[in-house]
Amino acid sequence: MPPRQRYGTDDHEHYERPRRRTRPRTKDRPSYADAAEAVVVTVDRGRYTLRPDGAGSDGVGERVMAMRARPLGRKAVVVGDRVRVVGDLSGDDGSLARIVEVTERRTVLRRTADDDDAIERVIVANAEQLVVVTALADPEPRTGLVDRALVAAYDAGMQPLLCLTKADLADPDAFLTTYRSLGVPWVVTQRGGDLAELRERLAGRGSVLLGHSGVGKSTLVNALVPDADREVGHVNAVTGRGRHTSVSAYLMTLPDDPADGWIVDTPGIRSFGLAHVQPEDLIEAFPDLDEETEECPRGCTHGDDEPECGLDEALEAGRADADRVRSFRRLLAARSEPAW
Ligand SMILES: Nc1nc2c(ncn2[C@@H]2O[C@H](COP(=O)(O)OP(=O)(O)OP(=O)(O)O)[C@@H](O)[C@H]2O)c(=O)[nH]1
Ligand SMILES: [Zn+2]
Structure with missing residues (x-):
C-alpha cells in the first residue's frame, strides 16, 4: 500500500493500536512515492538547480534549488540527470528541495582527470548528441581537437554532429574531407544565415554543445535560446556567484521546439582528458x-x-x-x- 494511504481517514485501526507497536519497521521507511520528477539544469558546489516536470504550473517553480538527500549516498548528481525530488518546489527565494533519487542514466559524457582537476568526472548525463562547434576560420579549425571531441562522443554512446560556423569566411569542403569517411553528420552556419538545419538536428533530443573560445558558440546559444543569458544570470544571482564564473555546464530547453529538445552549454569546460577511453x-x-x-x-x-x-x-x-x-x-x- 502506498504510504500516503496509511494515514488515510479509513485507516482507524492504525490509530487504535497501542503506541509501542507502531514503531516503524523497515518496510515503513519513506518510499518517496509522492516525490516529483525534475531535470538537473546546473550544478554549483553542492547546490543543484532543477527544472521540475510541470514547471510553471500551480506552486511549481521554473527553477528550484535543491541539495542532495542522505539516501543518495555518494552518488554524483550531474547536469542532465533525471531526479526525484521532495520538499519545497516553489522555487521561492531561500527555498531548498531535496534530491532523493537519480534515475538510471542513458548516456554519460565524461572526462578523465587532468592537471586542473584530479577526479574523473561525468560532465553531462542523458544527452544523445554531442555538437562539436568549430569555426571554419578565425580561429582556424583544428582537426586534433575535433578528433578528441569525437572520441568523447563515441565513448559516451552519443551521436556526434559537426557544427561548422563562420561559413561566410571560408568554404567547408576541405575541412569536411577529413571526416567524410567516418560518416560524421554536419551542418554549417554563418553570420546572418538561418539556423533551420541546426534546429532540426536538435529537435526532440538532448545535445551538448562543445567548442573553444571564439568559435561562435555563444552566438549560437543566444540565437537558439534568446533567454539564455538571463537564465544563467538568474542562477548565479541565486547562488550569489558571478556570471559565467563557476557554472561549467548549463541545460536549457529549446523554446521553439514542441518536441522538448534541450541543449547543454559548456562555457567552463576547457580541458577534456580521454585517458579512460579504451x-x-x-x-x-x-x-x-x-x-x-x-x-x-x-x-x-x-x-x-x-x-x-x-x-x-x-x-x-x-x-x-x-x-x-x-x-x-x-x-x-x-x-x-x-x-x-
Ligand atoms: N564572420 C562570422 N563571425 C561570427 C560568426 N559567429 C560568431 N562570430 C563572431 O565570432 C566572435 C566570437 O563569437 P562568440 O559567440 O562570442 O564565440 P564563443 O565561441 O562563444 O567564444 P567565447 O565567448 O570566448 O567562449 C564574435 O565576434 C562573433 O561576432 C559567424 O558565423 N561568422
Ligand atoms: Zn587489431
Missing part, C-alpha cells in the same frame, strides 16, 4: 571495423603499429576502406594528444 569501446562505434577485429591478438590496440591487426588484413583483402581505417586510427591516436 580502443575496444571506441571501435564499437564503427561496427563494420569492429567486425574485422574479432581475430586480433589479445590486447591489440588496432593502431597501425600493431603487427597482426585484423584491420590490416581487411585492408589487404579489400574488405575495408583505407580512408576509413586511417581516420579511425587517427581518432585512436588523438586520445593521447595534449589538451582537447
